Structure formats: structure tokens, C-alpha cells
Amino acid sequence: MSEKGNKAVNEISKKASECPVTKVTVYKDRAEVCRQLETAVVAGVNELHIKEFVSIEEDSIRVEGQGNATIAEVSYQHKFVAEDEATTTDKVKKLKDELRHLEDLKKTLDFDAKLAALIKQWSILDNFAATAAKHGQGEDSEDKKNFKLDNGYFTGMREFLQQYKDIGIQLEAERLDLENKNEDLTKKIETVERNLQEASICYGGHENRECVVVLEAEKETTVQLTVTYVVWGASWSPVYDLRMLTEQGDLKIFYYGLIRQNSGEDWNDVKLFLSTAEPSVGGTIPTLPATQLAVKKIRPPAPRPEQFLRTAVMSKKSSAPPATMAYSMAPAVERAAIFHTPVQVTESTTSTTYEIARLSTVPSDYTEHKVTVAIIDLKPTLTYVTVPKVVPHAFLQAKVINTSQYTLLSGRTNIFLDNSFVAKAEINSVAPKEEFECSLGVDPGLRxxxxxxxxxxxxxxxxxxxxxxxxxxxxxxxxxxxxxxxxxxxxxxxxxxxxxxxxxxxxxxxxxxxxxxxxxxxxxxxxxxxxxxxxxxxxxxxxxxxxxxxxxxxxxxxxxxxxxx
Structure with missing residues (x-):
């Protein structure tokens, strides 16, 4: 209990880590985090200190809750605190060991040599097919005379083409698997290098940030508070698995969200929402500047250095003193009883929010964490497209109408044809009820x-x-x-x-x-x-x-x- 302005103030202290994260809404370049806590207050003025916050957008913090109390003030402040040298050194050592292990794995993979071997096998297979075709038709007059288009010939040709197709699918699967392993290791190495760089920069200390909530109550009671704020270093991007089942004629789209965050706090078993809103764009309509034309004037010569120095000194003397920055904020609801009415908005005129059905865990390691947004069943119209002047292959293409309620955002896709991984591609934004086309990769069944x-x-x-x-x-x-x-x-x-x-x-x-x-x-x-x-x-x-x-x-x-x- 302390006194401020001749008033007894009941001080309450909590760590942010003691207030569990219950809900997170992830945007394209940031995230909104909700923490909940319960605390007892006494009659009069209570000052709640929520300490050890991560770096947040200071103007975004707000407090809501339930109980017989009034929010009088909400403020946010931080100060520098020295960090234990041993803790930082151990963190850097672990990251260096992990980086060394990943680099050894990449050397063992030997991507370039194995890829060259697969390309050579493809070349040998194509040359063998060309030689077999010439031999089957006969190269000299005697062979052509004995050449017959009987059932044996077609049976042998059918068996050969089936073997060619099977070997081609196997080689392509090995190539794609090799590329996926190399890409995965590269991403992990980049992530560890980034974390190592951040750990080295932060060596020597950190900022202690805290939120101060002033509560006024008429009697001793218990209140439940929800603290909401925006953190940086968080983002999500869509990724899709397109699975084409040719026998059933069905196209299944597995809609995933890839979440990455290094906000400094782990989100464990939280209710997750993915939003298509873009706060970074802003909501203010830009002003269109006028375009004016005038006769170009000759610029005067540049001032001499001593003249520039004299002008700068005069300007400095006449300038106003800089304004000081305060870390306090206006209360979200000033001197009003704390009542909370839950409102769930999944779609608005400017954005859409997807609710993830299961509780999710996303640690602060800036690696990709996949969550399922939806599984969409569609009925496509299939056709093959070939542009042999550019690429002598036939691409299977699906024309389909998005009959789901989900907006498909632009993102990369993994394409599976009858449960076989065939290619990677990109998909453009598709609104509900909109028709779109997507390539399902190369079909080796068409030469x-x-x-x-x-x-x-x-x-x-x-x-x-x-x-x-x-x-x-x-x-x-x-x-x-x-x-x-x-x-x-x-x-x-x-x-x-x-x-x-x-x-x-x-x-x-x-x-x-x-x-x-x-x-x-x-x-x-x-x-x-x-x-x-x-x-x-x-x-x-x-x-x-x-x-x-x-x-x-x-x-x-x-x-x-x-x-x-």
C-alpha cells in the first residue's frame, strides 16, 4: 500500500507471462494479442502493474473486463535493465551449435550432385526411348520389309510406354523430394542465422516494459481483465495443397495458413484467427496532388560551405524546442463500469477473418507453423494445355468455380495428381463464386x-x-x-x-x-x-x-x- 496525492493506493504486481494468452489475431505484418487475468482489488484506488511485456505498438494497448470496478487510467512505460552475461552467452552457443548441425546436414544432402545425376538419368531414359522407337520402325530396307503392325507390336509398345511412364514418375518424384529437402534446410539455416544475429544485438541488456492499469472500486471485489495489444514480427501467408483425383473427378483444396512470429512471446494453446485486413495500408483516403506546369528556371549556383554553415546556425537558433514524449495513454473506457459483451465478426466490407477450429501453439522462433483453414471440395473441368514451342510437355489444367465461402488469397500451391506430388505453382486471388483456372502440373502420360x-x-x-x-x-x-x-x-x-x-x-x-x-x-x-x-x-x-x-x-x-x- 502506497500513498499518492494523499490517497492510499493498493499496488498489485503481475508478470505478463502469468497472464495466459487466450486469443491471437494474425495480420499480414503484425498480430493482436489478448491476455486474460483475474485479480482482487480493495475499496478505493488500485494500481495494477503488468510487467515484462515484449515490444508492442504502444498506442494499441487497451484493457476491458468484468466486475464492479472502473478503469480510471491505462498507461505503458519501459526502462533499460542489464541482462545476465551468462544467459546471453549460453543462448548464442546453442544457436551456433544448431547452425553447425544444419550446415552439416546440407553438406550430406549434396543437392547439386544428386540433381545432376537425376537430370542425367532423365536424358538416358529419353535417348533410350528415341532409340527404341527408331529400332521398332526399322532403319534399313530389310527391317522395314519385315516390319508388321500386328497385335504383338502394339502390346510391346503399350508395355514399353507404361514402363517409360512409371520410371518418369519415379525420377520426377525423386527430384521434387530432393528440392523440398534442400529448400527446407535452407529456410531453417536462414531462421537460425536471423535468431543468432538478434541474440548478438541484444547482448548486454534489455528493456523492461510494463502496463499500469488504475482501477477504482467501491468495495473489495474480484475483477477479470482482458489486455489487448499489437505486436510486430508476426505474419501469415496462405499456402495450398491441390489434390486432383482423376477417377472421381474431384479437386480437393487444402487451405493452410503459414504463421511466423518472433514477437518475443510464445503463444501456447490459443484461439487463433487469421485476418486478411492490412492495417499497414491505413484507412485514410489519399489526397490527389495537383499537377502544375511552369517554364523551367535556371537554378542559382550552390552556396559556398561557409555560407551554408552560417545559414544552418541561424536556423538552429530560431527553431522551437523539441516536444517531449510521454508513455501514458488515454483509458479505453473512462470511469465506466467494466462490462464485456462478446462480439464475433468473421467478415466485413473490407476484410475477412478465418477462425481456426483447434487451439494452436506458435512459439516465437520465426519458423513456419502450419494451421488448417479449410478443406474445399470442388468439381473441375479438366483439359490439357501444351505450348511445345516453349516447353514440350502437356500440362493438366482445371477450370473450376469457387463454390465455397472462402476467399482464396494469392499464394503458392503444392500439386498432387492421384496422391503423387507432381509440381509447385502459384494461385491468384479468387473470390467466392468466381471461376478460375489452375495448372495441375505436367502429365507424363502425354508425349x-x-x-x-x-x-x-x-x-x-x-x-x-x-x-x-x-x-x-x-x-x-x-x-x-x-x-x-x-x-x-x-x-x-x-x-x-x-x-x-x-x-x-x-x-x-x-x-x-x-x-x-x-x-x-x-x-x-x-x-x-x-x-x-x-x-x-x-x-x-x-x-x-x-x-x-x-x-x-x-x-x-x-x-x-x-x-x-
């Missing part, structure tokens, strides 16, 4: 052969000679699956930027006036030629892009590439 282009040169004219180059590009797609697939093939028709150069499409025929007559082939955006095909099981299809380029024989053509223009 794409982008054959060498055939060019034929010719010229015409006597006085003004014109050179004509005919380009013929063949694309072959083999379906190794025993079921039909829909494939979109996309290739590029060059576009002339000069009236002297003329590009004429010969094949495929596209009726520009009546596009409905050639629905399966079209000239799309960026002068891309697109074919919509359905390939039967264990069958192959070949399409041909043929066009001519005419230009003056005396002129030389320069070819450039661009994306999205």
Missing part, C-alpha cells in the same frame, strides 16, 4: 513432339525482287492413357510490324468471317494459333502450322519475341 521446322526459300520478280520463305511446323501428341483426353495446342504465328513484310497463314485454314465454321482451330490473342483436339486412348494426332513470310530480297528480317503484346 509432345515439336518436330524440326521445315523452311523452303523462293524468290520472284525481275526489277523488284521479293523473297518468300515457307515455314512448316509439325506437332505430334501421343496419348499413352487408355482413355480419351482433350488437349489445347498453342503455337505462334509471327506478326509483321512493317508493311514491307507480309505473313500469310496457309495451314490450318481459319475462316475469319465465319469463325463458327472452324471452332476447333482459331487465331487467338497475341497472334497465337490454337487447336482444340480430342485424342483417343493409345492414339496420336499431328497438327501442322504452315505459313509464308514475304519481304524485299534486299531487306534483312530481324525476329524479336515479346510476351503479352
Amino acid at each position: 509432345v513432339d515439336y518436330k524440326p521446322v521445315v523452311k523452303v526459300n523462293s524468290s520472284s520478280g525481275i526489277i523488284s525482287k521479293t523473297q518468300c520463305i515457307t515455314h512448316e511446323q509439325a506437332i505430334e501428341i501421343k496419348n499413352i492413357h487408355d482413355y480419351n483426353v482433350k488437349v489445347l495446342i498453342r503455337d505462334n504465328l509471327p506478326r509483321s510490324l512493317d508493311e514491307k513484310i507480309k505473313v500469310n497463314l496457309i495451314s490450318p485454314f481459319i475462316d475469319a468471317k465465319h469463325p463458327e465454321k472452324t471452332e476447333s482451330v482459331r487465331l487467338a490473342k497475341n497472334n497465337n494459333v490454337e487447336w482444340d483436339l480430342e485424342i483417343k486412348g493409345l492414339d496420336k494426332v499431328e497438327v501442322v502450322l504452315k505459313y509464308t513470310v514475304e519481304h524485299p530480297a534486299a531487306e534483312e528480317i530481324e525476329a524479336t519475341t515479346s510476351i503479352g503484346n
Whole structure:
């Protein structure tokens, strides 16, 4: 009991660690933490000191609660306290040992050598497939004469292609597993290095921060308080597992939140909320500055050093003294009875908050901790897309409508095809009821052969000679699956930027006036030629892009590439 202003004040002291964290709302760059405590107060003025706070946003602290008392004042203050040298040294030693262990594990992994070996195995497999295909068709006239397309040939080809597919899936799984292990070790090493750096910086002492709550009561009673404040060093990001089950035709999206925090306090068994709000952006509408034009004036020469010094001294003498900073805050509810009405808001006009069903534990180690937001079942429309000029593979693509109530934020995805991990990708933001497309990775069951282009040169004219180059590009797609697939093939028709150069499409025929007559082939955006095909099981299809380029024989053509223009 102490006296302040001739009034007896009952002082109560608690550590922040003694007040359990019950609720945390994580934003993109910070988190709001709620701690609860119960304390007895006497009649009159009570001063509650909650000590050993972590670094917080000072203006964010507020206190609410229940009980027959009144909050008179809430303030926040801190002071420097020397730290025990032995404690800091032991912490740094443990971090250095952990860093050395992780670096040894990364050396043992030998990522570069193992990745090179897998790439070499892929090359050997492709070369073997090419050799087997040539041998099956016969290289000399005698072999071609004895070559028969009988049932034995197709059975052997089917078995070979199945083995090629199985070995390809195995090699790809080994490559992805190797990359995941290397990425995981790299992240852990970065985290330990960051923690080691912070421990070294903090060597020698720390700031002791405390919140002071002044409570006034008419009689002795017990009150329950909720202390809410914002901490830095916390963030969350979405990540997804896309699992495509081809037999059922179902797409399952496992929506996770990756939480990282180094606020200095551990969150153990707390109710967790993930918010899409961005407090860092602010809520004030910016003012649009006016744009003014004037004749440019010649700048005067720069002042001499002694002239600048004289001006600086004069300015310093005339400046006002700096304002002092106080750590006290206005009370959240001034001289009002403490009544708490719980309000749960899951969605507003500007943001959405996801409530995690299970209690979660997130230590202050700045490593990623995964929590499940939702599991979403969707019915996609599947098709294959190939751009063989860039990558000679077929990508399985799903077109789907987000029928859930969840907004899918931009984030990275792990793609599984029939429970096999196939690739990593990115997903853009998708609102509920919005249609979106997502790539499900490369399917080795479709082989794409982008054959060498055939060019034929010719010229015409006597006085003004014109050179004509005919380009013929063949694309072959083999379906190794025993079921039909829909494939979109996309290739590029060059576009002339000069009236002297003329590009004429010969094949495929596209009726520009009546596009409905050639629905399966079209000239799309960026002068891309697109074919919509359905390939039967264990069958192959070949399409041909043929066009001519005419230009003056005396002129030389320069070819450039661009994306999205």
C-alpha cells in the first residue's frame, strides 16, 4: 500500500507471462494479442502493474473486463535493465551449435550432385526411348520389309510406354523430394542465422516494459481483465495443397495458413484467427496532388560551405524546442463500469477473418507453423494445355468455380495428381463464386513432339525482287492413357510490324468471317494459333502450322519475341 496525492493506493504486481494468452489475431505484418487475468482489488484506488511485456505498438494497448470496478487510467512505460552475461552467452552457443548441425546436414544432402545425376538419368531414359522407337520402325530396307503392325507390336509398345511412364514418375518424384529437402534446410539455416544475429544485438541488456492499469472500486471485489495489444514480427501467408483425383473427378483444396512470429512471446494453446485486413495500408483516403506546369528556371549556383554553415546556425537558433514524449495513454473506457459483451465478426466490407477450429501453439522462433483453414471440395473441368514451342510437355489444367465461402488469397500451391506430388505453382486471388483456372502440373502420360521446322526459300520478280520463305511446323501428341483426353495446342504465328513484310497463314485454314465454321482451330490473342483436339486412348494426332513470310530480297528480317503484346 502506497500513498499518492494523499490517497492510499493498493499496488498489485503481475508478470505478463502469468497472464495466459487466450486469443491471437494474425495480420499480414503484425498480430493482436489478448491476455486474460483475474485479480482482487480493495475499496478505493488500485494500481495494477503488468510487467515484462515484449515490444508492442504502444498506442494499441487497451484493457476491458468484468466486475464492479472502473478503469480510471491505462498507461505503458519501459526502462533499460542489464541482462545476465551468462544467459546471453549460453543462448548464442546453442544457436551456433544448431547452425553447425544444419550446415552439416546440407553438406550430406549434396543437392547439386544428386540433381545432376537425376537430370542425367532423365536424358538416358529419353535417348533410350528415341532409340527404341527408331529400332521398332526399322532403319534399313530389310527391317522395314519385315516390319508388321500386328497385335504383338502394339502390346510391346503399350508395355514399353507404361514402363517409360512409371520410371518418369519415379525420377520426377525423386527430384521434387530432393528440392523440398534442400529448400527446407535452407529456410531453417536462414531462421537460425536471423535468431543468432538478434541474440548478438541484444547482448548486454534489455528493456523492461510494463502496463499500469488504475482501477477504482467501491468495495473489495474480484475483477477479470482482458489486455489487448499489437505486436510486430508476426505474419501469415496462405499456402495450398491441390489434390486432383482423376477417377472421381474431384479437386480437393487444402487451405493452410503459414504463421511466423518472433514477437518475443510464445503463444501456447490459443484461439487463433487469421485476418486478411492490412492495417499497414491505413484507412485514410489519399489526397490527389495537383499537377502544375511552369517554364523551367535556371537554378542559382550552390552556396559556398561557409555560407551554408552560417545559414544552418541561424536556423538552429530560431527553431522551437523539441516536444517531449510521454508513455501514458488515454483509458479505453473512462470511469465506466467494466462490462464485456462478446462480439464475433468473421467478415466485413473490407476484410475477412478465418477462425481456426483447434487451439494452436506458435512459439516465437520465426519458423513456419502450419494451421488448417479449410478443406474445399470442388468439381473441375479438366483439359490439357501444351505450348511445345516453349516447353514440350502437356500440362493438366482445371477450370473450376469457387463454390465455397472462402476467399482464396494469392499464394503458392503444392500439386498432387492421384496422391503423387507432381509440381509447385502459384494461385491468384479468387473470390467466392468466381471461376478460375489452375495448372495441375505436367502429365507424363502425354508425349509432345515439336518436330524440326521445315523452311523452303523462293524468290520472284525481275526489277523488284521479293523473297518468300515457307515455314512448316509439325506437332505430334501421343496419348499413352487408355482413355480419351482433350488437349489445347498453342503455337505462334509471327506478326509483321512493317508493311514491307507480309505473313500469310496457309495451314490450318481459319475462316475469319465465319469463325463458327472452324471452332476447333482459331487465331487467338497475341497472334497465337490454337487447336482444340480430342485424342483417343493409345492414339496420336499431328497438327501442322504452315505459313509464308514475304519481304524485299534486299531487306534483312530481324525476329524479336515479346510476351503479352
